Amino acid sequence: MRKLLLQLLAVVLAATAPAASSWAASPATPSPAVGPQYDTSHVYVAPADFDRFVASLLATFGGKATPKGESTITPTPSRNYWQLVQTPVGNISVLGFTTPVPALFGDERTGYLVNDVDEAVKAAEAQGADVLIAPFPDPIGRDAVIQWPGGVNMQLYSHTTPPKYDALRTVPENRVYISPQRAETFVRDFLAFAHGRVVSDVAAAPGVEIGRPNDTFRRIRLESEFGKVTVLVTDGHLPWPYGHDTTGYEVADLSDTLAKATAAGVTVLVPTYDADGRRAALVQFPGGYIAEIHAAARP
Numbered sequence: 001m002r003k004l005l006l007q008l009l010a011v012v013l014a015a016t017a018p019a020a021s022s023w024a025a026s027p028a029t030p031s032p033a034v035g036p037q038y039d040t041s042h043v044y045v046a047p048a049d050f051d052r053f054v055a056s057l058l059a060t061f062g063g064k065a066t067p068k069g070e071s072t073i074t075p076t077p078s079r080n081y082w083q084l085v086q087t088p089v090g091n092i093s094v095l096g097f098t099t100p101v102p103a104l105f106g107d108e109r110t111g112y113l114v115n116d117v118d119e120a121v122k123a124a125e126a127q128g129a130d131v132l133i134a135p136f137p138d139p140i141g142r143d144a145v146i147q148w149p150g151g152v153n154m155q156l157y158s159h160t161t162p163p164k165y166d167a168l169r170t171v172p173e174n175r176v177y178i179s180p181q182r183a184e185t186f187v188r189d190f191l192a193f194a195h196g197r198v199v200s201d202v203a204a205a206p207g208v209e210i211g212r213p214n215d216t217f218r219r220i221r222l223e224s225e226f227g228k229v230t231v232l233v234t235d236g237h238l239p240w241p242y243g244h245d246t247t248g249y250e251v252a253d254l255s256d257t258l259a260k261a262t263a264a265g266v267t268v269l270v271p272t273y274d275a276d277g278r279r280a281a282l283v284q285f286p287g288g289y290i291a292e293i294h295a296a297a298r299p
Contacts, residue, residue, distance in 0.1 A: 049287035090172035196224030
């Protein structure tokens with residue numbers, strides 16, 4: 001009888017195991033990632049706001065920017081200004097199109113450096129991603145844009161000459177707002193592609209994090225060699241500006257950073273609040289870019 005009970009218990013435990021157990025990455029293929037210091041938030045701004053936006057980023061976070069250049073980075077005719085802003089808390093790829101932006105560009109939230117674009121695209125497809133823009137050459141390498149279940153667009157890119165960047169002081173988080181219907185699929189597929197892991201899965205995270213202090217929501221934090229992803233699972237009832245923030249930046253001192261930001265023309269949209277062991281705020285940079293900035297809460 002005892003043996004039978006143990007067998008029944010094993011069956012029940014297997015049937016009721018959390019979904020996260022199916023999110024383990026497959027070791028069958030190597031990780032396509034190079035490192036989080038090579039991943040960039042993509043920000044499209046009007047050419048008139050370009051220089052002011054770059055200056056405000058540097059004033060807020062510190063760091064340096066590559067020389068501003070003009071080129072064609074799409075597979076169809078277009079022209080844009082481009083500048084890479086490298087800060088200790090994350091890199092930002094700034095694009096200012098002087099021609100209309102070609103279809104399917106502008107909605108990618110981030111650019112992930114991979115060792116081989118073609119192989120990475122195949123791996124993403126195998127894990128459920130849709131290829132919105134097939135691999136194409138750019139002036140310094142190759143690019144593609146993919147979409148994960150739930151409508152999460154990402155660029156994959158490689159350089160002809162591999163870059164060498166310093167490690168980041170803190171790794172930014174890719175903030176993904178997604179529906180309950182697609183969250184499990186997104187997490188499973190992305191983790192399998194990125195060879196990542198679930199850091200935490202909180203079913204009732206405090207709603208203040210999404211502008212609804214009287215409610216709760218599900219929050220899943222992921223990590224991989226690409227960096228961090230925070231999945232905010234909501235019903236889409238989001239007060240502005242929540243949902244427009246695609247990146248969260250971790251700083252040492254939030255008050256000091258916000259003071260630098262406001263002095264540089266950045267607007268604080270959501271004042272500082274405390275949740276999940278951190279202090280956070282939402283800001284808008286010149287040109288319209290909305291970001292979350294946070295620091296570890298002091299004891």
